[in-house]
Amino acid sequence: MSLHQNSFSLPPADGGKDAWMVLVSCFFIEALTWGFPFAYGVFQDHYSRLPEFEGNSSLLPAIGTTTTGIMYFGAPIVYSICRRWPRFRKISVIAGFVVIIASLIGASFATTPFQLLATQGILYGIGGAAHYFPAFLYLDEWFFARRGTAYGIVWAGGGAAGLALPLTMQWILSEYGFRTALRVWAVTSIILATPAMFFLKGRLPIHHASTGPQKVEIGFLKDPAFWIFLSGNIIQGLGYFLPTYYMPSFARAVGLKPIAGTIAVSLTNVSTMLGSVIAGWFVDRYHVTTGVNICILGTLISIFLFWGFAIYAPMLYIFAILYGIFAGGFASTWAGVIAPLKHKCPGVETGMVVTLFAAGKGLGSVISGPLSGALVDADGWSGGGGFAWGSGYGLLILFTGCTAAAQIVGWFGKQAGFVK
Known part of the structure; x- marks a missing residue:
């Protein structure tokens, strides 16, 4: 009997060497996959000043939002396939x-905005989704009681990469150009991602093919609570990425040195790391709507009190830090949505819900690219004074704040009894 028990014993969850190694691997995969698109604002500012990209410059904002949009959109597809056929996870x-590296090398040879969109935008997004989202399956096997904290730590990886990457990329872009910058990042990714992929392993034995595909639980789709939280998440995604994409060009518009916008992007990204961990810890202990409401309040303060008056570098930096902490914490609250859903669907999986929320955020991201360009072009406050509101980005500031406030629908759903 003891031999039989030992044959099927599992390594400990929520701690131990193997669990922490998987968590560290997921952290690096997050950092490398998302850190680059989160630094796209620096590339956008650089591309917009190059003669070869002047013909279709309106496409440039769509490159970054297309990347993140496709990655988010691909989340439930990749997760469902790898959940149903576990052997495909590592593949x-x-x-x-491999697709990510191909996209970076391909983009380094681009001569038109369309080529950049196809490589740095679409191809990177496809590769990023396939590379990144199987990590959730590994994470769900290793963490249960500390799942919110684990997801928060992993999502902090993007913020960690986002601290140094914008500053490093701006230096390479200004000294050597975007072709060298893209190739340098490709080589760096290969060096850092290889060991992370090696240590990524499952806690549970992979089922033999004879057992057939594994069932994917989707009963939670009948719960109104899921759709309430998802709707708020989609609307929030319309404005979430805009500050980091436009900070460098915004800094130029208000008369600050170009480096100020890049520093602000880095501060936002590193603050997101802190906000992700705090929000993840919070939803492990309190109702998810409490964590979401705190994120909403902090985000609105950062946007309307600090970004709206950010004509001086210190004010812009304060906005960047606060926005990173509070807006960056929204994603970590996704794991907390599981608790209300378990009332009607006990078998709901965190990874499946998180990837669907990621797809919702991706929808908002894709729409926000052309929409944000239209808002900037149509800004009637431009040149009208009123601190940052008259910088040409006033409508963008207002739009970002209004979309962030949409997450309050979760709290209203709780008051109405739809969310337990």
Whole structure:
């Protein structure tokens, strides 16, 4: 009997060497996959000043939002396939990484905005989704009681990469150009991602093919609570990425040195790391709507009190830090949505819900690219004074704040009894 028990014993969850190694691997995969698109604002500012990209410059804002949009959109697809056929998990991780490297090398040879959109935008997004989202399956096997904290730590990886990457990329872009910058990041990714993929492993034995595909639980889709939280998440996604994409050009518009916008992007990204961990810890202990409401309040204060008056560098930096902490914490609250959903669907999986929320955010991201360009072009406050509101980005500031406030629908759903 003891031999039988030992044959099927599992390593400990929520702690231990193997669990922490998987968590560290997921952290690096997050950092490398998302850190680059989160620094796109620096590339956008650089591309907009190059003669070869002047013909279709309106496409440039769509490159960054297309990347993140496709990655988010691909989340439930990749997750469902790898959940149903577990043997594809590591294959997806490796194949996706190869596509990422191909996209970076391909973009380094681009001569038109359309080519950049196809490579740095679309191809990177496809590879990023396949490479990144199987990590959730590994994470769900290793963490249960500390799942919110684990997801928060992993999502902090994007913020960690986002601290140094914008500053480093701006230096390479200004000294050597975007072709060298893209190739340098491709080589760096290969060096850092290879060991992370090696240590990524499951806690549970992979089912033999004879057992057939594994069932994917989707009963939670009948719960109104899921759709309430998802709707708020989609609307919030319309404005979430805009500050980091436009900070460098915004800094130029208000008369600040170009480096000020890049520093602000880095501060936002590193603050997101802190906000992700705090929000993840919070939803492990309190109702998810409490965590969401705190994120909403902090985000609105950062936007309307600090970004709206950010004509001086210190004010812009304060906005960047606060926005990173509070708006960056929204994603970590996704894991907290599981608790209300379990009342009607006990078998709901965190990874499946998180990837669907990621797809919702991706929808908002894709729409926000052309929409944000239209808002800037149509800004009637431009040149009209009123601090940052008259910078040409006043409508963008207002739009970002209003979309962030949409997450309050979760709290209203709780008051109405739809969310337990």
